[in-house]
Amino acid sequence: MLAVGATQPVLAAVAETLQWRVGESARCAFYDDAPYVPPEQPSRF
Amino acid sequence: MAPRPWPAQGFDVEVVRRAAGVGPVPFQQFVLKVHSRCNLACTYCYVYEGPDQSWRERPRVVPERVVEAAARGIAKHAAAHRLRDVHVNLHGGEPLLSGPGPLVRYVTAVRRAVAEQTGEDGCRVHVSMQTNATLLTDAVVTELADAGIKIGVSLDGGLARHNSRRVDRRGRPAWPAATRGLRVLARYPDTYAGILCTIDPATDPIEVYESLLEFEPPSLDLLLPHANWSALPPSTGAPAPYGEWLAAVFDQWFDAERVRTTIRLFTEVIGLLMGLPSGTEAVGTSPVVAVVVDTDGAIEQVDSLKTTYAGAPVTGLDVFRHAFDQALDHPGIAARQLGLAALSAECQECALVQVCGGGNYAHRFRTDTGFLNPSVYCTDLEHLIRHIAQRLSSAVGDARLREA
Numbered sequence: 001m002l003a004v005g006a007t008q009p010v011l012a013a014v015a016e017t018l019q020w021r022v023g024e025s026a027r028c029a030f031y032d033d034a035p036y037v038p039p040e041q042p043s044r045f
Numbered sequence: 046m047a048p049r050p051w052p053a054q055g056f057d058v059e060v061v062r063r064a065a066g067v068g069p070v071p072f073q074q075f076v077l078k079v080h081s082r083c084n085l086a087c088t089y090c091y092v093y094e095g096p097d098q099s100w101r102e103r104p105r106v107v108p109e110r111v112v113e114a115a116a117r118g119i120a121k122h123a124a125a126h127r128l129r130d131v132h133v134n135l136h137g138g139e140p141l142l143s144g145p146g147p148l149v150r151y152v153t154a155v156r157r158a159v160a161e162q163t164g165e166d167g168c169r170v171h172v173s174m175q176t177n178a179t180l181l182t183d184a185v186v187t188e189l190a191d192a193g194i195k196i197g198v199s200l201d202g203g204l205a206r207h208n209s210r211r212v213d214r215r216g217r218p219a220w221p222a223a224t225r226g227l228r229v230l231a232r233y234p235d236t237y238a239g240i241l242c243t244i245d246p247a248t249d250p251i252e253v254y255e256s257l258l259e260f261e262p263p264s265l266d267l268l269l270p271h272a273n274w275s276a277l278p279p280s281t282g283a284p285a286p287y288g289e290w291l292a293a294v295f296d297q298w299f300d301a302e303r304v305r306t307t308i309r310l311f312t313e314v315i316g317l318l319m320g321l322p323s324g325t326e327a328v329g330t331s332p333v334v335a336v337v338v339d340t341d342g343a344i345e346q347v348d349s350l351k352t353t354y355a356g357a358p359v360t361g362l363d364v365f366r367h368a369f370d371q372a373l374d375h376p377g378i379a380a381r382q383l384g385l386a387a388l389s390a391e392c393q394e395c396a397l398v399q400v401c402g403g404g405n406y407a408h409r410f411r412t413d414t415g416f417l418n419p420s421v422y423c424t425d426l427e428h429l430i431r432h433i434a435q436r437l438s439s440a441v442g443d444a445r446l447r448e449a
Contacts, residue, residue: 008440011315013304018316027322030074031335031347032405034134035173035197035238036264036309036325 050354050415052380052387062379065386067332069373071126074335075119075133076347077155079107079140079148081340085177085219088210091271092138097351097358104340106143111342112154114364118338120158122369123168131159135174135194136337136348141181145188148174152192173197173238177211179219181226190236197238197266198227203256207248227260239264239306246279246286250293264307267291268327269404271352274411274421288428295433299440314433317400328426330402332382336372338364344372349407380416381406389417401426 052061062068081103083093092100104111123131133155135148156170173195181196189196200223201208211219230237240262242253257265269287272278280286295311313325323329326347337345342363350357360375372378380387388403395401403409404420411418420426 008299010299010301010304011437011440013307014312014315017307017312018319018321027324027331028070028073028334029323029326029329029331030132031076031134031333031349032266032268032325032327033175033241033348034074034076034132034136034335035175035195035241036266036307037132037171037173037195037238 050357050410050412051417052376053415056376056380058374058376058379061383061386065383067383067386069370069379070332070334070382071128071373072122072334072336072369073128073131075115075131075155076136076335076337077107077115077133077151078103078137078337078339079135079151080138080142081105082142083138083177084142084179084213085139085211086214086216087212087219089270091352092348095351096353097355099339099351099356099359100138102341106147107151107340111338111340111364112151114342115338116151116154116158118364118369119155120162123159124162125370128163128168130169130171133170133172135172137175139177139180140174141176141185145185145192148194149188149192152194171195175199175241176226177219177223178226178230179222181229183229183232186229186233186236190233194236195238196230196233196236197241198223198230198262199241199243200227200257201242201245202248202253203259204252207245207253207256231261234261234263237261237263239266241266241268243268243270244287244290245270246281246283246290248290250290251297254294254297258305262306264309266309267294269408269422269425271349271405271407272421273353273408274418276352278421285424285428287422288425288432291425291429292432295429295436299436311433314400314430315437318430318434318437323402326381327405328400328402328430330384330388330399332384333378333406334382336369336378344369346375346377347407349405350377352407353410354412387416389419392419395419397427397430400430 081100082105152172159168159170175197178198205220208220270278313323313328317323317329323331326333344360344362346358360372362372392398392403404426408420409416409418
């Protein structure tokens with residue numbers, strides 16, 4: 001999805017976080033006034 | 046003028062859903078009120094200082110019968126919709142005012158009920174709590190950690206002067222106790238969810254950001270203060286003070302040589318710019334899936350609506366007599382699951398609509414027209430989104446982003 005190099009470590013981390021969303025047709029929005037716990041990423045295997 | 050808030054009037058849920066081509070989306074986030082009072086009296090608190098004073102009528106501590114009924118309701122909802130995950134957020138007031146015991150009992154009841162309804166390998170229950178940190182000790186954090194409860198902390202910045210409006214009932218600063226609690230929490234990285242910080246545009250954004258990083262938050266949530274067209278946000282006089290503030294933090298975060306924390310808003314905007322769906326109510330058009338259970342068992346809409354008008358979060362439903370499915374058909378909740386169809390004509394014609402999504406629903410309110418307006422932060426959101434698009438475009442060389 002995002003082809004970024006090591007020169008942008010934050011963007012590379014964001015891309016990794018977002019990678020598993022690719023192909024999702026729908027997603028839900030969560031209430032902001034609650035702690036944000038990044039979702040567990042599904043296994044790649 | 047008395048409120049005429051869309052969608053509370055003139056809104057036929059079935060007709061609107063059919064026109065929008067959407068159906069109800071099951072709740073996946075349950076905000077459970079554990080304690081209705083707070084040990085702080087922050088001068089800007091929208092729960093205690095805002096137009097909705099319903100907290101005065103609620104039980105201070107959630108009674109056992111509410112806990113059991115809420116747990117049963119969540120479990121039935123999870124089973125009926127075959128949910129793989131639900132998120133429980135323990136809220137107050139200050140949820141730790143009665144100690145960790147009631148929180149652990151609430152969570153245990155929910156987990157037990159969900160396991161009974163969906164099986165041991167059925168729906169997973171993820172739990173977090175939002176606190177002002179003043180009551181966090183090693184013993185408290187350990188008890189919550191053992192119960193699998195992650196802890197998020199609310200702060201206005203990482204220095205005492207950023208938190209001058211966070212005071213106790215006698216006007217004494219909460220900062221010393223909050224920092225003690227945060228330093229305890231930072232020793233438990235597996236339990237530390239992060240820090241939630243509401244923006245004050247009068248502060249130095251880089252100083253706020255860098256000072257918050259001193260507490261090593263795994264994630265940082267930067268929130269726009271709850272405001273609307275009938276209760277405008279504080280302004281510095283700049284054209285887009287909040288957008289400029291956020292853009293400054295974005296650059297500091299984005300250009301770092303190592304990843305120091307996750308910032309949800311920025312991650313979500315980047316994802317939206319790349320065409321992915323959002324996961325936060327602040328931006329994007331994904332259906333909102335959060336519902337509140339107050340200490341009296343009332344099923345309510347999210348607390349941020351309390352900043353609009355008295356009674357705005359009310360659904361008239363409760364966990365004793367109603368299922369959560371019934372709340373899905375409430376106009377206020379259905380409206381937040383309509384995507385683009387819930388936005389004003391001005392928003393629908395905007396080039397940035399898929400990214401902005403009209404912003405936070407509460408920020409669109411105007412007394413005479415309800416929620417069918419652009420965000421009161423429209424200019425700020427546009428500034429931030431265009432800034433991120435431009436930075437992202439330079440970073441990945443995707444010319445399409447320049448068109449945003």
